[in-house]
Amino acid sequence: MNMQRNRFSFTALALLFLAACTSLTPLPPLPEGVQTLTGTIVPTTMSTARRGTHLLRQSGSDHAYLESSTVLLREFQGRTTALRGHFERNIDARDLPVFVVKSVVSSDETFRSWSSTDLGIDANIPTRWGISPTEDGGIRFIPAGSLAPVVAISRFTERPLPSGIALSIDGGRAIRFLDDISGEQRIAIEQYSGYLELSFTPQHETDPVAARAEWMAFLRSVRVKGNIPLNASGSSRAATSGISSLRDRQPCGGVAGVLCPSGQYCEITDLDQNIGICRAVE
Numbered sequence: 001m002n003m004q005r006n007r008f009s010f011t012a013l014a015l016l017f018l019a020a021c022t023s024l025t026p027l028p029p030l031p032e033g034v035q036t037l038t039g040t041i042v043p044t045t046m047s048t049a050r051r052g053t054h055l056l057r058q059s060g061s062d063h064a065y066l067e068s069s070t071v072l073l074r075e076f077q078g079r080t081t082a083l084r085g086h087f088e089r090n091i092d093a094r095d096l097p098v099f100v101v102k103s104v105v106s107s108d109e110t111f112r113s114w115s116s117t118d119l120g121i122d123a124n125i126p127t128r129w130g131i132s133p134t135e136d137g138g139i140r141f142i143p144a145g146s147l148a149p150v151v152a153i154s155r156f157t158e159r160p161l162p163s164g165i166a167l168s169i170d171g172g173r174a175i176r177f178l179d180d181i182s183g184e185q186r187i188a189i190e191q192y193s194g195y196l197e198l199s200f201t202p203q204h205e206t207d208p209v210a211a212r213a214e215w216m217a218f219l220r221s222v223r224v225k226g227n228i229p230l231n232a233s234g235s236s237r238a239a240t241s242g243i244s245s246l247r248d249r250q251p252c253g254g255v256a257g258v259l260c261p262s263g264q265y266c267e268i269t270d271l272d273q274n275i276g277i278c279r280a281v282e
Helices: 002-023 208-221 242-247
Strands: 035-043 054-058 061-067 080-088 098-107 111-116 121-126 129-133 139-143 151-157 165-169 172-178 185-191 194-200 251-253 264-270 275-280
Touching: 035 061, 035 098, 035 208, 054 208, 121 129, 121 208, 165 185, 165 275, 194 208, 251 264
Parallel strands: 061 098, 165 264
Antiparallel strands: 035 054, 035 080, 054 061, 080 098, 111 121, 129 139, 139 151, 151 194, 165 172, 172 185, 185 194, 251 275, 264 275
16 A cells, blocks of 8 residues: 555655656747747737737748737738738737837738729729629629639619628718627628618638738728718717717726616727727717
């Protein structure tokens, strides 16, 4: 019996020693000094458990988290960009390191201007998107080497804006529908004669994250003719008291899923982080 106890104690001590040695394994050193990195900038979710607002992707793999107080990284999403900065450890040192961006060395012009008079829309689209008209007067954007569209635009006349998650596109009213499983998104932008529907279907993309970054950059560039301004029916709202006005603009959404008070809805203003402001239901 004593031999069994001693054997058990020895085994336990050996396992503890092995675990201690494993946890003390030193991490590889980070490159020191100013560095220049080149890769595709893609957005990532905000988190209190780590640093970084974006990821730098190289050859299909995530190389480092990115953060910057001097460069607006969202303006370079989806682009192959050369960045200058330095490395720092993340909150969890075992996580990907953080590359603190100080400046942009160069950025490939991967977008081109596009417009449609019939649809009443202007935007910047990735150069890899081919343009294919549809029989109903819409447009499909099909990436090079693919048979399936990644983005499509259709126009619906004499129809009211459907219900969904409210947001603003080009200062006008819009609604968004999300499918968390497939990553598909549909956005309806109100026009005086109906609405435009923009569909994002990344299921056939080899790199859905990069495709989403292109989609977000495309949405931020969209300009719509004949859209309905958010304040088009806001004359009555302007007459409300200062207290009501402040309550009408409190932040909502985001990672925490902050809800609005009763009688208000969350109007999304930041597509990347799903953050918005509360608005009164009219």
